[in-house]
Amino acid sequence: MKSYKFKVNENGYTVNIKSHEDNVINLEVNGTSFDVIMSNEIKKTKTPRLVRSASKQPSAPLQTTPKSAKTKIIAPIPGTILSLNVKVGDTIKENDLLLVLEAMKMENNITAEKSGVVASIQVEVGQQVLQDAVLIELE
Incomplete structure (x- = not known):
């Protein structure tokens, strides 16, 4: 009213x-x-409608890049590396223990997501790492 x-x-x-x-x-x-x-009807406003013209050229298909052969194991949380259980060249299976990461006075076991060979280790025992830091690369 x-x-x-x-x-x-x-x-x-x-x-x-x-x-x-x-x-x-x-x-x-x-x-x-x-x-x-009222002698004249009050005109109601209409919601505008977006009208697009057809594109002149068809869109180009997306270029897909080949998937990287390396799998990166990253730190889920910031912490300190307590132990490394693998070395470069080791063949590992899924769920094998790779390293132990201490964060907030708790030990976190970092395991392999899939089978592979350890290509490189980016950390050392005692090193502090930030969240999302690359720890190990698998091929």
């Missing part, structure tokens, strides 16, 4: 619009109800 204040010939009027359907408005002027019929 909207409320308006009008002044006509130095007289004040409080107008409350109670409802509005099509061209009929129910309103109250200083406590008296009136139904007002």
Whole structure:
């Protein structure tokens, strides 16, 4: 309900619009109800619609790069390397223990996600690492 204040010939009027359907408005002027019929229909605004023209050239297919042959073992949380259980060239199986990472006074076993050969070790015992740091690469 909207409320308006009008002044006509130095007289004040409080107008409350109670409802509005099509061209009929129910309103109250200083406590008296009136139904007002408007001569012109109020145009309702429409939500704009986005229209796109067709593209001139078909889109080029995405170029896929060959997947890297190396799997990177990354630190899930920041911490300190307590022990390394593998060395470069070792063949490992899925779920083999690779290293132990201490974080917040807890020892976290870092295991292999898949089988492979240890290509490189990026950390040393006692080294502090940040989250998402590469620890070991597998081929």
